[in-house]
Amino acid sequence: MIKQQSNWFTTWFNTPYYHILYKDRDYNEAGVFMTNITNYLNFPENANILDLACGRGRHSLYLSKLGYHVTGADLSEDSIAFAKKFENEQLQFKVHDMTMPFGKTFDGVFNLFTSFGYFDDEADNVKTLEAIKKNLNENGFAVMDFMNADVVIPNLIASETKVMDGIEFKIERYFENGFIYKDISFQHDKKDYNFTERVRAFNLGDFEEMFEKLDIYLLDVFGDYQLNKYYKNKSERLIMIFK
Template sequence: MTKLDTNWYASWFDTDYYHILYKDRGYQEAQDFMRQLVDFLQLKKEAKILDLACGKGRHSIYLNKLGYTVTGVDLSKNSIEKAKKQEKPGLHFEVHDMCEPYHENFDAVFNLFTSFGYFEKEESNLKTIQAIKANLKPNGYGVIDFMNVEKVIADLVPEETKTVKGIDFHISRWVENGFIFKKIEFEDEGENHEFIERVKALHLEDFKKYFEKANIELKYTFGDYHLHEFNVEKSERLILIFQ
């Protein structure tokens, strides 16, 4: 069995290398998704949104530009430190463990870009779902934007190298014991580095079981950022909207 730090996400996400490797993530696609999502949910401009596992705050910042009061939370102190540089009235960032309820209630709680399923213990996934529910106002919406694991596994690229800012990131991927692993190896300034990402291969039925245990109703399921119908074989994403 593959061994790794059980809190790998805290150490890896806190490095500058994480942000270098993923610097080209689709900002326009993310913004289009946010617009479509808030329109679909019919969120009023005075609505409060919690961006759960916000990273450096790209979604939070854009949601605030759309007129919403946004709180972004993340376990990564480094990411929150960077995000706090963008703070202003109506936009706040804070270090917080998403397994625990935040101290406010919101009209919507967004967990975006596969920021779920990192935990070693199964109970932590359920605790996160329960925490989201605890943070929702009456009739508020929770949203989890996860990968479609069936398609991800079918299309898995076992080995590749990405060169970003002069650093060759050697990436390998595999499936083991119900988790999808990604190992990132690289050398920089004469020092070798290795990090391993691990995300639980959660299917739609797994989420339905969490929701049943948490007494949550799944309202809508979409398969991409344009909110098209979910197709287990073809969809890139698994987007879950619940109350």
């Protein structure tokens, strides 16, 4: 059996199977969210935005189409290599560790689709927030789009099977020791594979505590991509605006 090594995201995100399993993500939804959030933040014309943990760049691409100068950054060399096919004067992609400052500042730093809380070492979550703060210019805003753990945990689908491109992915989900786990197993070309996604189930209170320690100011909280009010026990997402 071929099994990932620690950290899980450095291997799983760099496999073609990750992109096969998640190939049906909603690109229209991503576009609606980017339009709504940039209208709300009222960025200056030609603003510079960092899409941190951008994956293959679906949000970056929409942001650039809205007229912004966008840098997509991700640790996955495979994802960045794919995204670079879409580069132009307003859109660039870089391999980058989000726990480290980028080296320049931006009008906006976006961390989207629950791309936080992956680390084995809790200190790396703090380093990431510190880096986001350093990546912002004086008038900049950060946007973090995270799962609403208070809704996700009691509604976990414990077991399911998805067939994508002829591959049968068996998925098991569970909550343990503050983390949400997703075990993914499948067979391809007569080889068995197993990967496990693991995300810290931070809630709003956890973020507020971290923000206070880091002198980060939480400005607003939304509960979905239409920017409706956040409700702990029913909102789809936990979307935080801070600086």
